Each structure stands twice: as C-alpha cells, then as structure tokens.
Amino acid sequence: MARREELERAAKAGDAESQYQLAQLIETEGGSRGEGERWSDWCKRAAEQGHVGAMFALGTSLLDGDGVDADVAEGLKWLEKGSAAGDEHAAYSLGLLHFFGDRVDQNVERGLEYARLAAERGHARAQVLVATEILEEGGGERLDEAERWLSRAAEQPCEDERQRGVLIDALERLEAALRAAGKDATAVAPLLEKARESDTSAEPDENADAAAVFEASAERFVRQAIETETVYFLEDAEGMRATGLSHDGEHDLMLIFGDADEARAVLEATGEALAGHAVEGEHLFELLGATLPELEEEDIRVVPNCLPDLAGVEVEARLLRTRLLSRLTAEQAARFEELARQATSDE
Secondary structure (H helix, E strand, O other), X not given: OHHHHHHHHHHHOOOHHHHHHHHHHHHHHOOOOOOOOOHHHHHHHHHHOOXXXXXXXXXXXXXXXXXXXXXXXXXXXXXXXHHHOOOHHHHHHXXXXXXXXXXXXXXXXXXXXHHHHHHHOOOHHHHHHHHHHHHHOOOHHHHHHHHHHHHHHHOOOOOOHHHHHHHHHHHHHHHHHHHXXXXXXXXXXXHHHHHHHOOOOOOOOXXXXXXXXXXXXXXXXXXXXXXXXXXXXXXXXXXOEOEEEOOOOOOEEEEXXXXXXXXXXXXXXXXXXXOOOEEXXXXXXXXXXXXXXXXXHOOEEEEEOOOOOOOOOOEOHHHHXXXXXXXXXHHHHHHHHHHHXXXXXXX
16 A cells, blocks of 8 residues: 555656556556556556557557547657667567558568567567568578577567467578578577577566567468468368357357478367367368458457467458468469459359
C-alpha cells in the first residue's frame, strides 16, 4: 500500500516513470476507475512526457483494443513516436505490421526498414527476421550480412522454445547457404551448439511479443508450403480437422503443418486426445483458394507448425494467406490465377 501511495504522489506531481508504473499497477489490479484515473490515462500522461515504454504500451493497446477502445491510427502514432524515440520494441512491432499487412496496407520494404531499425537496436527477433529475409532472397553476396545478424541474435538468450527453434532453423539455413556458395561456414557451428543448449526457462520479456502478429516460426511454414505445394492437417475419419481454443477463449484455432513428419510427431504426442485422427495433405492452391478464406469468414485462426506440446503462434487466416500469396513464384502465381479464373467461369 505504501508503494502505491508513493507512486500516486509522484505520478500526480508529474513524474513520468511513476505515471507509467502506476498505470502498470492499475492494469494488474484490474477493477473500474473513474475518468482520468484509468491505467490508460496514466499511461498516456507518461507517453506524452516521452516515456518510451509508455508509448509502446499505449500504442499496442490502442491497436488491439486492450483496455481501451481500439484506434488503429492513434496506436500507430504512438508506436511511431516510440520508435522515433529509440524503442526497439516499437520499431519491431511497426515492422511486423507493415511487413505482413496487419491493420495497415502491406508494405514489405517499409516493414523491413523498421525491422532493421529494431535489429540495429539489439532486438533478437528482429535480427532473425532480417537475416531470414536475406536468406529468402537467396543470400548471394549478402550471406555475410545474414551471418552477422544471426551471430548477434545467438548471443542473446532465447525467451521460449519457439524462439529457439526459429533461431536454430535460420542458423541451419545459413550454414547450408554458406556451404553451397563455397564460403566458410565454420563460425556457424558454435552458434548452433549454443542455441541448442540455451536455457529457455527464464521469464520472457513482457514487451517481446506484444504486437507479434506473425513470427518466423510461421514463416518456416510458408517456406515449406511454397517449396512442396502441400500442407497437412490432422483429420478424423469424418474429415473433421483438429481444432482448439485460444488461451483467451476468444478464437477457435486450427492446426496446420508444412511437413508431414512434424504433423505425425504432434499426433503421436497428443495420444488419446486426437485418437482416430490421421495426417492428411491438401494442395497449396486449395488452401489459398478455399480453406483460408473459409477460416477467415468463420474467424478461426491457424497455428502453423505447432510443437508436440501444442505450443505455437496463432495467426489470422487473412495474414497467412497474404504472406503465402506474396511468396508464390511467378509460375505458381500464374497457375493459381488460371485456376481461379476457371473456377469463376465454372460458376
């Protein structure tokens, strides 16, 4: 109680850090408060004084409608202010929003600019995202740059198994790309060893994923789907696909995989929970043309490449479809467009 009283006195006296801490305390305690005394009121006061943590918290809350009325334009404004003030989390969030077209028009180049800014400020996930994009483009003369970003990311502790898996996947791709290009890949081995042995039991940074609408683990699914043109679901004998419920209970979720063996591993790990289910494949074009639009209409999110313990990233069907379409090769895009025209004419 004494700490609360001290915070209130300092906050009312105009101290930005106290205003931000008071906002966090009020948010944690919950309950209703009058005008001017809500967590968002104190957070905004701190943000208006230049507190970057408050700018980020206010921006993401306005985007998501979390504790306040959703206001995308206002949320973007505060994230942009936070990024301009040097906050890596705000820059990374803006990068994801623009990169994947979430609540803004998709602009991959602008997204990468923000992601690079966050990476330069030390944001590990941003560093992996920038490196992954270089590898997606073929690497070439920029393989050394990708190696520098992943080396920096590997020096930081992974916050969870998902982040560690993404880092390992990127390092393995880098190692293969360096060898294919006839370059020295010996420096990657110790980075891989460190990533594989890293401890992910520490408490995650509360800001790390606040606006992560799409992560590199889902990006791996995209790469697999584009390469094989096949995705996999867990279906029962009647063709019903395995679904679950999000942690907040607000969304149904559907599991989807880019690799059949990974799908089987999840099926085996779940035991009786998914008894009677089998791994069934679907062509990429069916996923793009029918499945994802249907899931979007029903407000069902997807979990690409979840782990055997069912941990994974929830992705809006619309975002996944947008990303897949942006990754199609010219030949794939032409085939998909032709099939879409045929389907329209048949109707």
